[in-house]
Amino acid sequence: MKLTQIFTACALASTVALTQAAPIWQDFSVTGLYGENYKSPFATGDEKIEQSTVTFEYGAGFKYGDFFAFADRSNNDPDGNETYFEVSPRLSLGAVSGQKLEFGPIKDVLVATTWEGGEGFNNYLYGIGFDLDIPYFKYAQLNFYKADNDKKITQDDYQMTFVYGVPFKVGAEDFLVDGFLDWSTAEDDHASELNWTTQYKWNVGKHISPDTRLYVGIEHSVWNNKYGNKAGIDQNDVSALVKYHF
Template sequence: MKFKPLSAAILCTISANSIFAAPIWQDFSITGLYGTDYQLIAKEDKQTTVTFEYASKHKYGDFFIFADRTHNDVNGDQTYFEASPRLSLGAVTGKELKFGPVKDVLLATTWEAGSNMDNFLYGIGFDFDVPYFQYAKLNLYKVNNDTKADDYQMTLTYAIPFKIGSESFLADAFLDWSTVEKGSASEMNWTSQYKWNVGQHISPDTRLYVGVEHSVWNNKYNIKGKDENNLSALVKYHF
C-alpha cells in the first residue's frame, strides 16, 4: 500500500515534531501562484499552484516541509512535496560549531516525493550569520534517486527583509544545483520571491504578502535544453 504524497507529508510533519519535541518557533503559510510560461507543458496552458509550507525550529535542529498542488490543462492535478528535517551537531554535542560566517553545522536530510517517485537526500548543512539576512542556509547532499542515476546536490536558501519608507518587503529564494550523471544533464533551479506585506495595513502582526515569483530553471528535470524563465503572480498568507 502506498501513501498519497499529501498524506505522507502530513505524517512526516507529525513525526518530526515528535522527534524534536516542542518547537521554539513555528510558521505555517499558504501560497497561491499563477503563471503561463512553463517548460514541459504547452506554452499556452495556464498553471495554478497552491503551496502549503510549515517551518519550525527546535532544540536539536529544524524542520521544513512543503506540498505543491498544481493544475494545468495538460497534466491535470498533481501533488509534490519535500520534507527536510535537520539535526544540529552543535546542539547534540553541546559545543559551538562556529567558524567565520558559519554559526552551526547540521546533518541534513530531505525526502522528495510525487507521482511515481521517491528521492532521498542526505548530507551536511551549514547555517550562516550574514548581516541583513533573516537566514542563509546551505545543504550539500548525496541523492538517492528513484527513477534516474544517483547524483549530488547543493541547496542554498536565504531571506532578506527590507523596508521602503514605512512599507515592509521580503526577498527570499532557494537555489538547487545538481551534478551531471549518466543519462542526466546538470540541473539548476533558482526560484526567488519578491513580496510586499500588505497585511501590515490590516494589523501590525498580519503577514499577507503580494508579489511575484521568478523561476530560472536550466535543464529542468535534468533534461538538457529544457530551460525555464517564468514569472508568476503570488499571494501568500502566514497563519
C-alpha cells in the same frame, strides 16, 4: 549499509531529537501562484504553459535542529493535476554535542536530510548543512546532499541547496525577498540541473492589523534543464503570488 538505510537512520534520529521539545518558533503558510511561461519536458515544441499552484508550507526551529516541509498542488494542460512534496529535518551537531561549531560565516553544522516525493517517485537526500551568518540576511542555509534517487526515474546524483531570506523596508512598508537555489550534477541519463526560485513580496497585511502577514508579489523561477532533460528545457517564468501566514 544501503543508501536508503543511511537516509532513514539520519531522518529518524533528526525527527526523534526534534520532537523532544516544543518548537522555539514555527510558521505555517499557504501560497497561491499563477504564471504563463512555465515549461514541461513532456510537451512538444517551445510552448509557454499556463500553470496555477497552491503551496502549503510548515517550518519550525527546535533546540536540536530545524524542520521544513511543503507540498505543491499544481495544474497545467500538458501535465494535468500534480502533487509534489519535500520533508526536510536537519539535526544540529552543535546542539547535540554541546559545542559551538562556529567559524567564519558558519553559525552551526547540521546533518541535512530531505525526502522528495511526487507522482510515482521518491528520492532520499542526505548530507551536511551549514547555517550561515550573512549581513542583511534574516537567514541563510547551505546544504550539500548525496541523492538516492528513484532508479525507475533517474540515476543518483549530488545536489547543493542554498536557502535565503532578506527582509527590508521602504518607508513604512515591509518587504521580503526569499527563495532557494538548487544545483545538481549531471549523470549518464540526465543533464546538470539548476533551479533558482525567488519570491519578492510586500506585506499588505500590516494595513489590516500589526500581526497580519499577508503578502502579495511575484515569484521568479529560472530552471535550466528542467527535470534534468538533456534537450535543454529552460524555464524563465514570473508568477503572480499571494501568500498568507497563519
